[in-house]
Each structure stands twice: as structure tokens, then as C-alpha cells.
Amino acid sequence: MPRCLTTLAFIALCVAFQPLAAQSTVTGIRNLDFGPVIRGVPSSVSPNDPIRSGRFYVRHIIGRQVQVRFTLPTQLARVAGGANLPISFGATDAVAKGTAPTSNPLTFNPNNTQTFNLVTSADFFINLGGRASPAAGQATGAYSGTITLTCTFF
Numbered sequence: 001m002p003r004c005l006t007t008l009a010f011i012a013l014c015v016a017f018q019p020l021a022a023q024s025t026v027t028g029i030r031n032l033d034f035g036p037v038i039r040g041v042p043s044s045v046s047p048n049d050p051i052r053s054g055r056f057y058v059r060h061i062i063g064r065q066v067q068v069r070f071t072l073p074t075q076l077a078r079v080a081g082g083a084n085l086p087i088s089f090g091a092t093d094a095v096a097k098g099t100a101p102t103s104n105p106l107t108f109n110p111n112n113t114q115t116f117n118l119v120t121s122a123d124f125f126i127n128l129g130g131r132a133s134p135a136a137g138q139a140t141g142a143y144s145g146t147i148t149l150t151c152t153f154f
Contacts, residue, residue, distance in 0.1 A: 023061055024153040030055040032128055032147065037085075040136035047095040047107075047129035054128035060153050062122045067152040070094070070110045076132070076143035083139035089130045098124040 032054030037043040045052045060066050075084040094110040097103055100121035108114045110128055118124075128147070 023059075024066075024151075025057075025059045026149060026151045027057045028055075028149070029057050029125070032130060034087075034130075034132045037132050037134050039134050039138045039140075041134065043132045043134075045129040045131075047093055047127040049127075049129065054147065056126045056128075056149050057123065058126065058151055059123040060118055062118050062120075065115055065117055065154040067113060067115045067154070068096075068126065069113045069150045069152075070128070071148040071150070072110060072130075073145040073147065076145040078139055079142040079144055081139065081141065083141070083143075085138060085143045086133045086135075087130055087145070088133065089128075093129045094126060096124050096126045 030053070032045060033052045034043050034045055035052060047053050058066055058068070070089075072089050073087060075086050077084055089110050091109040091111075092107050094108050094114075095105050096108065096114075096116060097105040098118070098121035102120050103124070106116075116124070126149070
């Protein structure tokens, strides 16, 4: 069966109010990768997938807040040639988890702004999953798009 390869590149943005800027960071670690998808067959990646989920690292100050907001595409563009591949993100497609042993994972909707209170650790990871919905006549080839994570530190 013809297959399409899909990859989403990450851009991480940081908005910090001085003097917090030197103590706060956000970094894209791993791209969300749907891998080969088959024409007409929807494909999903869980945010808990250790290889294909997208991953960000965020660091701030314990006792402070971090507001996260994703800018998510609704389609991927074919790298060579004109075609688009619809993608979507649902209510449980993002998971945040601190690095402290007592940190619990928090599932959230990446379509909404989320604020985290840093209680047990100064840093945490956000994993992102999603769904690709190729049409029955989807053009084969590599597809890509950009996801932007904007963090505001308080």
C-alpha cells in the first residue's frame, strides 16, 4: 500500500519577565512523528509513545507558574509537490510530568492554554500526540508542519 511519511518540527518559544529569564527555559526535544501512514487509514500517536510522541522540556522556579500554549497546525504540507494531510489534536493528546519522584502526569488538551504551578520540581516534560487522517487518494511522499509551544513564566 502507498504510504506517506509525516513529521512535525517543533519550535519552542519562551516569554519570561525579568529577572526570571535567566532561570527559565523551554526546549524542543523530539518531533512528533506519525511515521508511514497508509492512504485512507487514520493514524494516531499517543502522547505516551516513547519514540513517536513530540517532547518538550520546560524549566522554571519551584513555587512559580508556567503558562503553556500550543499553536497547532490543522494540516501537514507535502514536502515535494502540492498536497495537504489533515491532522488533529484532541482533549487527551498532551501530557505534562515533572521530574521529581513525586510528580504525577497531567493529561491536558493542547488546543487550550494550560497553567502549571511548579510544586515538586523546577522542570517538567510535555509530550504531544495527535492524529493524521489521510484521504483514500492521498498523494504519497513526506509531509511536514510546525508546532509552536509558547511558555509564559510568572
